[in-house]
């Protein structure tokens with residue numbers, strides 16, 4: 001999965017520090033990420049410093065990988081823009097190496113958080129990145145906002161040797177098979193979300209809900225929790241939520257379609273079911 005970057009080491013603890021030699025610096029235009037035209041990767045400190053002194057660029061520390069700091073450059077110098085290419089988040093689904101794709105999509109989600117909380121939601125004053133922790137702080141009323149992460153579930157609905165696969169109906173959505181999935185609502189446990197989403201999307205009752213693994217999924221700003229569960233009863237008849245899904249089909253373990261992206265929890269859960277009982 002995209003977060004499995006071993007032997008590289010992701011360090012998410014917040015540090016109050018400035019960019020130095022060897023670090024990486026992200027710049028953004030709207031929601032697009034600027035990558036180095038020369039390498040197709042995030043700009044290095046050295047690449048940026050050659051075009052504009054890094055110490056003159058206001059920056060925010062994001063995280064480290066293998067001890068190397070990753071920063072958001074809050075102002076994009078024109079000279080850097082001319083040496084870069086702007087890409088959307090989808091670019092990072094197939095980017096190589098995969099561990100650097102993980103750094104890019106994680107940085108993009110953090111940038112979105114900072115960008116979307118530039119003004120205090122309580123008093124409307126301009127807010128600023130906090131210098132002590134990963135948060136936005138209002139200098140007028142003191143309101144602190146932490147990164148927003150939306151919990152969601154991925155559900156492998158099983159019936160003996162069969163797994164229920166779905167396809168989204170939204171234009172532009174991923175074309176390969178998926179599993180039942182959806183966001184957790186306020187006031188709901190993850191298990192409640194599993195039961196509700198399965199009922200809403202395919203009209204089935206489920207039992208024996210069991211947690212599999214979780215995954216940070218910055219493409220949608222979410223934290224995914226993967227569950228398997230069993231069909232409650234023997235009636236496999238699907239009632240499809242057509243504005244959400246175009247298809248929901250039961251597949252035997254030996255007949256599951258091949259394909260999909262290895263970066264996703266959905267793919268891993270389908271492949272895990274193919275190997276045997278879950």
Ligand SMILES: [Zn+2]
Nearest residue numbers: 120123138141
């Ligand atoms: Zn305020």
